[in-house]
Amino acid sequence: MGFFIETMLGGLMTGMLYSLVALGFVLIFKASGVFNFAQGAMVLVAALAMARFSEWSNAALGGDSLFLANVIGIIGAGAVMFLVAWAVERFVLRKLVNQEGATLLMVTLGIAYVLEGLGQTFFGSEIYSINVGMPKDPVIMFEGLVEGGVMINKEDFIAAALAAVLVGGLTIFFQKTAIGRALRAVADDHQAAQSVGIPLNKTWVIVWCVAGLVALVAGIIWGSKMGVQFSIVTVALRALPVVILGGLTSVPGAIVGGLIIGVGEKLSEVYLGPFVGGGIEIWFAYVMALIVLLFRPQGLFGEKIINRV
């Protein structure tokens, strides 16, 4: 029983990371109708920038203030993400207004290549570490409930709390602020939004920035758990079934979908994997998404898809 809960909690933690990446997908899709395959590359660039900026500033400061170095790192990485958002809007999206979905999808793959190349050219292609001072030691919990208790990393708790704060902040941002309202208006109808005076271009920069910040948070959590390296880009492919499961247009869907996929992956790997030879994590998530698709084509929380002639 203890093992089962441990596995499940581990799954929830992974799922939360997926949720963060999926959130980036959903934000951009809602606001511009672009499915952003470059989200994985953005996580990579953000994590690389964070790791390197804090490393450099740590060296410059003489290594006595880790906190300051991390703040500089976060600010630097944030600036990089802003630059990325601005460049994407200025040089790519602006020229592709009114193109088909497939073209936009391909363009984000192109952006992903460029970001991967640029990020590694500027920040190097080794394995780097991010140290934001998260405690690594495990704690034993629920000793009263199950025999022997359940072992959990403190780090995972902090990460989960951080993600929850982020999601809460985003919800408030979307629901309560003027910019958030503008973003929702653009998501509903580009033309209508434009005709009431919402600048599309600026809105897109903002939404790519927000997605960049989400990528930064995902990058920091992922990087401090497992180190920053190129393979981080594959997280985009891991998070894809999450958005499909939760619905492409739904923020809560991304969160719930991420948790379901995370838990499903871990449980299937542990309890089903040994019978079929292991390594089933990745396709299991996709098959789960596929089954949901067959019954609910719009995902669990997505808006119903209506076909008009």
Place this chain on the structure above:
Amino acid sequence: MFYRENGQFKTSYAADQQIFTIAQDKWFVWGLIAFAALAVPMLADEYMFRAILIPFLVLSLAALGVNLLVGYCGQITLGAGAFMAIGAYAAYNFMVRIDGMPLILAMLLGGAAAAAFGILFGIPSLRVRGLYLAVATLAAQFLCDWAFLRIGWFTNYSSSGSVSVAKLEVLGWVVDSPVEKYLFCLAFVVVFAVIAKNLTRAAIGRQWMAIRDMDVAAEVIGIRPMFAKLSAFAVSSFFVGVAGALWGFVYLGSWEPAAFSVDRSFQLLFMVIIGGMGSIMGSFFGAAFIVVLPIFLNQFLPFLGSLVGISVSTAGVSHAEFIIFGSLIIFFLIVEPHGLARLWSIAKQKLRLWPFPH
């Protein structure tokens, strides 16, 4: 002037229904095939065959298959690599498990196996479309990656996980030198390109295009979406499967599941979009672009670096390749969203009037 249809009258139905109704087109294509079959084997060296021509031919066949599905029927797929893998492994198993299996039959059976799986993974297309469908096909990709890696039966319990075909022999003709391999691939590509061209002109191709343009409207005028979509999946997967068998048997010789990873699927989709969706010619342009570009960059960048006095490291080259490749994709999609095939048809239009534009 060079591309003028004046004076070419069609006096019979047969003349009206030819693939190329304009004589220049016909002679150009015949000339191209003759050049590829006769002149290229004499001109190209071994490196050209191995590194450029054979992969180009095989990948254009695969791109052709993907184009039938994506370009003509409008169903996005990110699982093309999986169907290549199914084609390759099925053909391999037919070769290994049945004594005296003819090579070409094994490849076609490999294609048929891919077609069967194509129908299976095409079923979600009846319910979902666009991006959701792309994800459904990605499921096929990851499932196949896993199955060929973990299930020993498919690889005939080979200990290293890689499989190979000993000898390629067609009716006593042993295909082993690069030139022969090239000609073997060329024959496949020409035959399949003709089949694809004719399919798209026939009733079934028109059904696909109707579904692509507006599926609800197509349904209303009496096209069965289930038949049209699943047939597109089947035919496309058949092409891709045969290409996969060629890729494994002829180009790679011995291969592992990684040869057909998700990157391959993306690459094929790139070829179709850069080449031109819904164009047979476009598949070839796209394949040529994607095959040649990395090789070109690999050769050219160190040279450029030495010109300006910077020695470019291997890692630097591979990063620069990423950047330039991505930028070119973005650039092409911005300036010509309809692909290289559109440039081709614009060029033909210009040639029609040149040098007297009025």
